[in-house]
Amino acid sequence: MAPPKGENVVTIGDIARAVGVSRSTASYALSGKRAISLEVRQRVAQAARELGYTPNAGAKALATAQTMVIGLLAQFHSDEFAPAMLQYILGVSDTARELGYDTLLVTESDGAKALRRISASRMVDGVVLLNVAQDDDRLPILRAAPQPGALVGKPADCTGVDVFDLDFEGAGRLMVDHMHELGHRELILVSQPEHVVERGGAYVWRLLDAARERARDLDVRLHAVFGESGQPEIGRTLNALLDAHPAATGLLLNNEAAAAALPSVLTARGLRSPEDLSVIGRYSDEFARMFSLPFSSIESAPDRLGMLAVRQLVRRVSSPTLRTEPDVVELIPPELVDRGSTARPPATS
Amino acid sequence: MAPPKGENVVTIGDIARAVGVSRSTASYALSGKRAISLEVRQRVAQAARELGYTPNAGAKALATAQTMVIGLLAQFHSDEFAPAMLQYILGVSDTARELGYDTLLVTESDGAKALRRISASRMVDGVVLLNVAQDDDRLPILRAAPQPGALVGKPADCTGVDVFDLDFEGAGRLMVDHMHELGHRELILVSQPEHVVERGGAYVWRLLDAARERARDLDVRLHAVFGESGQPEIGRTLNALLDAHPAATGLLLNNEAAAAALPSVLTARGLRSPEDLSVIGRYSDEFARMFSLPFSSIESAPDRLGMLAVRQLVRRVSSPTLRTEPDVVELIPPELVDRGSTARPPATS
DNA sequence: CACAACTGTCGAACCGGTTCGACGAACCGG
DNA sequence: CCGGTTCGTCGAACCGGTTCGACAGTTGTG
Numbered sequence: 001m002a003p004p005k006g007e008n009v010v011t012i013g014d015i016a017r018a019v020g021v022s023r024s025t026a027s028y029a030l031s032g033k034r035a036i037s038l039e040v041r042q043r044v045a046q047a048a049r050e051l052g053y054t055p056n057a058g059a060k061a062l063a064t065a066q067t068m069v070i071g072l073l074a075q076f077h078s079d080e081f082a083p084a085m086l087q088y089i090l091g092v093s094d095t096a097r098e099l100g101y102d103t104l105l106v107t108e109s110d111g112a113k114a115l116r117r118i119s120a121s122r123m124v125d126g127v128v129l130l131n132v133a134q135d136d137d138r139l140p141i142l143r144a145a146p147q148p149g150a151l152v153g154k155p156a157d158c159t160g161v162d163v164f165d166l167d168f169e170g171a172g173r174l175m176v177d178h179m180h181e182l183g184h185r186e187l188i189l190v191s192q193p194e195h196v197v198e199r200g201g202a203y204v205w206r207l208l209d210a211a212r213e214r215a216r217d218l219d220v221r222l223h224a225v226f227g228e229s230g231q232p233e234i235g236r237t238l239n240a241l242l243d244a245h246p247a248a249t250g251l252l253l254n255n256e257a258a259a260a261a262l263p264s265v266l267t268a269r270g271l272r273s274p275e276d277l278s279v280i281g282r283y284s285d286e287f288a289r290m291f292s293l294p295f296s297s298i299e300s301a302p303d304r305l306g307m308l309a310v311r312q313l314v315r316r317v318s319s320p321t322l323r324t325e326p327d328v329v330e331l332i333p334p335e336l337v338d339r340g341s342t343a344r345p346p347a348t349s
Numbered sequence: 350m351a352p353p354k355g356e357n358v359v360t361i362g363d364i365a366r367a368v369g370v371s372r373s374t375a376s377y378a379l380s381g382k383r384a385i386s387l388e389v390r391q392r393v394a395q396a397a398r399e400l401g402y403t404p405n406a407g408a409k410a411l412a413t414a415q416t417m418v419i420g421l422l423a424q425f426h427s428d429e430f431a432p433a434m435l436q437y438i439l440g441v442s443d444t445a446r447e448l449g450y451d452t453l454l455v456t457e458s459d460g461a462k463a464l465r466r467i468s469a470s471r472m473v474d475g476v477v478l479l480n481v482a483q484d485d486d487r488l489p490i491l492r493a494a495p496q497p498g499a500l501v502g503k504p505a506d507c508t509g510v511d512v513f514d515l516d517f518e519g520a521g522r523l524m525v526d527h528m529h530e531l532g533h534r535e536l537i538l539v540s541q542p543e544h545v546v547e548r549g550g551a552y553v554w555r556l557l558d559a560a561r562e563r564a565r566d567l568d569v570r571l572h573a574v575f576g577e578s579g580q581p582e583i584g585r586t587l588n589a590l591l592d593a594h595p596a597a598t599g600l601l602l603n604n605e606a607a608a609a610a611l612p613s614v615l616t617a618r619g620l621r622s623p624e625d626l627s628v629i630g631r632y633s634d635e636f637a638r639m640f641s642l643p644f645s646s647i648e649s650a651p652d653r654l655g656m657l658a659v660r661q662l663v664r665r666v667s668s669p670t671l672r673t674e675p676d677v678v679e680l681i682p683p684e685l686v687d688r689g690s691t692a693r694p695p696a697t698s
Numbered sequence: 699c700a701c702a703a704c705t706g707t708c709g710a711a712c713c714g715g716t717t718c719g720a721c722g723a724a725c726c727g728g
Numbered sequence: 729c730c731g732g733t734t735c736g737t738c739g740a741a742c743c744g745g746t747t748c749g750a751c752a753g754t755t756g757t758g
Binding site: 009052054055056057058059060061062067069072076081082083085086089090093094097102103104105106107108114116117118120121122123146230231232235260261263264267268289290291292 | 407430435452495609
């Protein structure tokens, strides 16, 4: 029984002493970076196992200039629907671990300051930014930082970083196209709250504008509104919208909170989907399952975006030649997951 | 304009050279651990500011044996309602930062292995464990680790760690008491799924047993069931329960998914709360707001629990004398947040 | 006025790894 | 049998901080 909380730290020096070789030999035996006799290699490995050796991360970082940690900068705004965020975080963290990296989660409200801190102190080898705004104040700092960065969310200026996001323009068009093909001619689009847009959540505009344009081209009426992201309000807003546009036969939701609220709104109004109203949302499959959302939706693929960002980041981190490779901007194509909530509009009465 | 991604690392040696003093003097000037002339102190401070000096975290960790990082071990099980987890994570991460610590988020499925890794490699000064099971396999490793640990969730054996949790026994009793006082005599209690319990989620039992006992003492009928945590299923289960026990006038929910599903179930059945059915849940205020849950509930206080755990952890970390102080086990008393979903039972028809 | 105490600074060692250059021994071909 | 490789190992330096002990100079005390 080792004493609890014992300060028995095993260093590579202990290994070397136990085996009777120099520290450098022990190091080479473990890393395999130089030829070491089979016998010594085995004895070092055994000693390491028996003594329970784990290299000191700080020392390793100091010597190799690699921490094997990536920074994850998440930003939570009070006017956002937080549950949707978790999946991005898990996507990043799980992928990082698969690739041998740990994740430093930073939720500080002042993201720029936090980024400077973890970057300048060399705590991380690279950084993933979530929830990137159109003109994000973290970007200039990231560009000047020695570590590479990957973004989930597309800002106005993508130079110097790798960017991954859903193709929101495509998503907007796909929503309208799909409804149009089924015969709908009047739609309601509920976006995120306006402050989200003002803060720089450009994806809202990207989807909205593309949807508007396509609607115009196809001669479809589109009522576009910004909805709240809080739950008592967004339900009322949905009700008010359905009251205001009785001829609308299709509902497009670019607002997770609205999607989560819609089932009870429909039930309360005695409406059924798709018989009375066709609905397309935009959220993740995981989200749909969690909230039992029966609506077809464009998959927002948070786990996949997180994964792509980390993969690319790790590629850059692990090979210095890639540091200067051209930036990647990958907008993943929208995919409509059919959950049966769209159909031909009800026959005009 | 510094070259983008420039490798211009400023070390304390650069500061010393710029000012014309030794490295040790620069270090003392910055830390204040020895008397340094005002003039040198100011010039060092200025040089540090001008050159943008930030100490290298790895080097500092190596020298001081302190990383200023705490590990956060979260565990996500597929049969759990993940959104509730995020608030614990934020509680921990935000509090840690307030106290000057960063947070290493570990979501690896093999928590024990992950804990051994980050502990043995000295990446963290302390560890917070979330979602602690009755007989958690991370505990023996934590006890043997050199770092202190704090738990959110109470295991069977609390020795060697600090434990913070809701008083679930008290919560169970409070739920029953409250309903009884209002005049209810037949209740339904929906707990977490049975696998959560089997996996060691003892809090489910603690609430359930206490509620049962109190119900027996007060001569109240209590139908206790385990409900699913997935959304299509839990809704059906709720419906089935209401069918099976038409005389029950009160519903107790120790299952977030059930709470999230209940509003639409009630609406669909044409029931209103509290007129037709009194409801008490157990979740956080934040959660209630997010999902617009109109039910009175026992506050599960994830942010507060996370905060308490981190505070205590940091106390232990920062003062070696506290390392051997007796363990803390704090069960915060249940508080009923009245959202108006309980009332006297409807007059017996 | 001699000696002690204090102030401010420096050099060196240390934390625990990695890595470079050197070097002896074994091995090879000519 | 000699010179050049290759193999296996070692010692030393380095990464960038902190901290201990020493020491010169100043101030204070009896």
